[in-house]
Amino acid sequence: MKARVHVMLKDGVLDPQGEAVRHALGALGFDGVNGVRQGKVIELDLAEGTDEARIGEMCEKLLANTVIESYRVEIV
Known part of the structure; x- marks a missing residue:
């Protein structure tokens, strides 16, 4: 099974790479x-059989900095 995790900076957080x-x-x-x-x-x-809750744990602990980033899980 494959999953894609999309990680983006939260609204209001400066994005210097995006600005560049x-x-x-x-x-x-x-x-x-603009x-x-x-x-x-x-x-x-x-x-x-890996459930989305387990993937969410991976995101919370390593894949996303949840202070400044949000994430979305997509099962593919």
């Missing part, structure tokens, strides 16, 4: 990009 990407896009002539938020996707290859 937004600035670079403007410098390359891509007008109209904001960029950059995150990460982690793909897990798990034993069959």
